[in-house]
Amino acid sequence: MNLLFPSVYLDSVYAIDYEKVKELGYKAIIFDIDSTLVPHGDDTTDQVDELFAHIHDVGLKTLLLSNNSDERIALFNRNIQTLYIPMANKPHKPNFLKAIDMLGVNRSEVLLVGDQIFTDVLGANLCGIDNVLVKFLKHKEDINIGKKRQVEKLILQVYTLLYKKRKHRLSDIVVGDYRKMDKKKKLFCEIHPAFYAISVRKGILKRHVDNL
Numbered sequence: 003m004n005l006l007f008p009s010v011y012l013d014s015v016y017a018i019d020y021e022k023v024k025e026l027g028y029k030a031i032i033f034d035i036d037s038t039l040v041p042h043g044d045d046t047t048d049q050v051d052e053l054f055a056h057i058h059d060v061g062l063k064t065l066l067l068s069n070n071s072d073e074r075i076a077l078f079n080r081n082i083q084t085l086y087i088p089m090a091n092k093p094h095k096p097n098f099l100k101a102i103d104m105l106g107v108n109r110s111e112v113l114l115v116g117d118q119i120f121t122d123v124l125g126a127n128l129c130g131i132d133n134v135l136v137k138f139l140k141h142k143e144d145i146n147i148g149k150k151r152q153v154e155k156l157i158l159q160v161y162t163l164l165y166k167k168r169k170h171r172l173s174d175i176v177v178g179d180y181r182k183m184d185k186k187k188k189l190f191c192e193i194h195p196a197f198y199a200i201s202v203r204k205g206i207l208k209r210h211v212d213n214l
């Protein structure tokens with residue numbers, strides 16, 4: 003089960019303090035692209051390009067490791083200009099090890115950031131690479147999440163239960179604003195899908211009453 007647990011679970015790639023990552027002794031970061039940096043299949047954005055410029059300024063190397071095609075990643079990488087491996091066949095180990103080799107670092111000096119437990123986290127753990135799981139990005143029109151995401155949700159619930167009090171050295175890499183957000187009280191409708199359904203019904207009921 004530990005192989006399916008990330009080192010830390012954060013809100014987003016923007017919740018990571020990359021200067022702290024560098025201070026901790028990491029020299030490089032391997033990024034997944036789809037649903038991690040942009041919703042699946044989307045092109046890069048100014049925000050993503052700027053993020054990579056910042057990471058490079060901090061002095062960290064980067065590499066894009068994706069199961070997607072060469073064409074898609076080459077296009078995505080046109081402004082970022084970093085190393086990349088397409089068709090990575092994650093979670094299988096060979097391309098994770100190739101990435102470390104291309105970056106010219108030890109596996110203890112590299113961090114992986116991705117959105118999927120069964121590809122990114124599992125592959126990194128199999129190779130002994132510290133990893134950050136981020137909440138997946140999706141298109142606004144994607145209302146339903148797939149079966150794999152449902153299983154991931156269950157694993158994350160177990161992870162939260164078991165690891166709540168665990169302190170990983172990566173727990174300190176959260177940017178201040180995101181730490182505050184974490185502590186912010188959740189809305190009633192955000193606690194559980196059932197509560198969301200109740201909130202929606204309450205809204206509909208209120209509209210009916212207002213219309214009377």
Ligand SMILES: [Mg+2]
Pocket residue numbers: 034035036037038116117118
């Ligand atoms: Mg992904």
